[in-house]
Amino acid sequence: KAGVTQTPRYLIKTRGQQVTLSCSPISGHRSVSWYQQTPGQGLQFLFEYFSETQRNKGNFPGRFSGRQFSNSRSEMNVSTLELGDSALYLCASSRDPGQGINVLTFGAGSRLTVL
Amino acid sequence: QKEVEQNSGPLSVPEGAIASLNCTYSDRVSQSFFWYRQYSGKSPELIMSIYSNGDKEDGRFTAQLNKASQYVSLLIRDSQPSDSATYLCAVNLNTGTASKLTFGTGTRLQVTL
Numbered sequence: 001k002a003g004v005t006q007t008p009r010y011l012i013k014t015r016g017q018q019v020t021l022s023c024s025p026i027s028g029h030r031s032v033s034w035y036q037q038t039p040g041q042g043l044q045f046l047f048e049y050f051s052e053t054q055r056n057k058g059n060f061p062g063r064f065s066g067r068q069f070s071n072s073r074s075e076m077n078v079s080t081l082e083l084g085d086s087a088l089y090l091c092a093s094s095r096d097p098g099q100g101i102n103v104l105t106f107g108a109g110s111r112l113t114v115l
Numbered sequence: 116q117k118e119v120e121q122n123s124g125p126l127s128v129p130e131g132a133i134a135s136l137n138c139t140y141s142d143r144v145s146q147s148f149f150w151y152r153q154y155s156g157k158s159p160e161l162i163m164s165i166y167s168n169g170d171k172e173d174g175r176f177t178a179q180l181n182k183a184s185q186y187v188s189l190l191i192r193d194s195q196p197s198d199s200a201t202y203l204c205a206v207n208l209n210t211g212t213a214s215k216l217t218f219g220t221g222t223r224l225q226v227t228l
Contacts, residue, residue, distance in 0.1 A: 033215065033216075035218075041220075042203075042218055042219065042220035042221060043159070043203065043218040044218075045215050045216070045217065048215055056215045058215070090158055090159070103149070103161060103164060104149075104161070104205075104216060105161070106158040106159050106160070107158060108157070108158050109158050
């Protein structure tokens with residue numbers, strides 16, 4: 001059974017550029033969540049998608065956006081990159097978050113460096 | 116006050132000893148609790164989940180939950196060098212139809228030979 005797949009694994013951008021990250025969840029998982037991980041702040045919740053709808057959103061500026069497709073694959077986009085956006089971006093999928101038992105399986109992450 | 120708090124460590128224990136990791140949370144209506152392990156350069160992986168007060172054991176791992184005191188802990192018996200990692204406590208803040216996990220910043224565990 002394939003795990004959560006994230007692409008690209010590593011990327012380097014410059015300030016002002018934009019970036020799109022992709023996530024394919026485990027087969028049968030319909031919820032996809034995105035987290036940003038930095039050494040200082042730890043894991044911070046970005047947003048969660050379920051059935052192509054954003055169901056929950058963290059406290060990040062509007063430069064961070066996402067979407068989910070009908071096959072549950074998800075993308076997140078960061079526009080007008082800032083140095084502080086350098087981080088590991090983790091995608092996680094789960095089967096059914098609506099029942100209050102949200103067991104997440106994480107992908108390997110996309111490490112973004114902004115120069 | 117942070118929603119989920121952990122001591123950042125490092126917590127150093129000798130091989131074979133019991134490692135005790137603690138976590139407190141602020142939201143009284145939190146319903147489910149998780150411990151994730153993260154090796155350096157890797158993504159978090161689930162170790163334990165616990166939903167009811169008391170202890171839950173899985174092999175060398177025991178999760179303990181006390182909702183009245185708003186804390187959850189993880190005990191690792193017979194600690195091995197391979198247990199050296201950062202342990203993340205996560206709390207499910209149920210918002211009704213949707214939910215999100217809020218993570219602590221993690222406790223770094225070092226198991227020494």
